[in-house]
Amino acid sequence: MSIIPESPSRLRLTPISRLAAGGRWRVEAMRSLREPVLLWFTQGQGRITIAGTQRGYGPNNAIFIPPGVMHGFDFAPRVQGTVVFFGRDHGLDLPQTPQYLRPRDPISQKELIATLEAIQRELESNRAGSQKAAQHHLGLLGVWLDRQLEREKQLESMAQPRPGAAQRLVARYSSLLERDFRSNRAVADYAEALGITPTHLTRACKAACGKGAHQLLEDRILFEARRLLAETRMPIKDVAEMLGFNSAGYFTRAFQKSAGQTPSAFRKRPAGPAVPRI
Structure with missing residues (x-):
């Protein structure tokens, strides 16, 4: 695809x-x-x-x-x-x-x-x-x-001190997340790969950037969903599948909870000024 x-x-x-x-x-x-x-x-x-x-x-x-x-x-x-x-x-x-x-x-x-x-x-x-x-x-x-x-x-x-243990851990998590966020892996899977508990990972994320491990994962997935909906004509069910959702319905519920509108409504909204692709 x-x-x-x-x-x-x-x-x-x-x-x-x-x-x-x-x-x-x-x-x-x-x-x-x-x-x-x-x-x-x-x-x-x-x-x-x-x-x-x-x-x-x-x-x-x-x-x-x-x-x-x-x-x-x-x-x-x-x-x-x-x-x-x-x-x-x-x-x-x-x-x-x-x-x-x-x-x-x-x-x-x-x-x-x-x-x-x-x-x-x-x-x-x-x-x-x-x-x-x-x-x-x-x-x-x-x-x-x-x-x-x-x-x-x-x-x-x-200057500022060298990155602490929490920052180094979250940097490793972010790197894994960027590589695998389409794979439907849960925070527990990432924590296991890092050799720590999900609770420890969440605490480290909140200490380093003020967001929990699950929020970082969800944020990355739903940014990619918005990008694909805004910049491609890919069917919504294919977007859901590409991002690791088990069904288009589950994807729609997750997207609506985050964006405040369904994927189809988001795609139909006025385009607004031209935006550089990022």
Whole structure:
């Protein structure tokens, strides 16, 4: 059974506010991308959960998320910034783990802003070689990331402590969940694979990100359900089957409890503004 790709394999930039144009579930529910992404927040604040660990974000925060890593963040109208979708064919040597960056000096902030503006300018240009130029500027963005990471290492002794046992455990759970969330496995199955009890796993999840293990699992499954309903014409019974539900009826009840409407009603709702696929 084929699935429409979640995102095209090309470089693109979009305002963070547009990510929620098709519904706040697009940013707040747990999901993962098949490409790296950089979130650059310029206004507003909230909480972001990445690989099962929750942290705060605010103005002048840059957050890099590698492909295949579950994440979601609180969204409010005042939250502004830019998201960079690197595309799956970016050809860069990028970090393999999530990175929270807080460029403290104005020079670093201006460098990032100038690079993002240059990428956007080339992407919107009709001049010969504009795509090639945009990719070169993306390479400079990779250099900026490397420099910021080096500075973060220098300040590591004064930064937040190393992840605790609960955070490491939830990161492992999130990785397993991202791999197997379509398999109809229950929280108890994941806990067994991790060598712990479901109660221990739930406590660790709540300590790390404020959500229980079952909530994280349900959130990830129902985000994928919304995505498939919104972006494909796949029959609802096939969506249910793909996500591991025993029947379309059970899927409908679970979806309605979470989204407040049936899958068919969700699919028929007004489309609203065009939304970048994530």
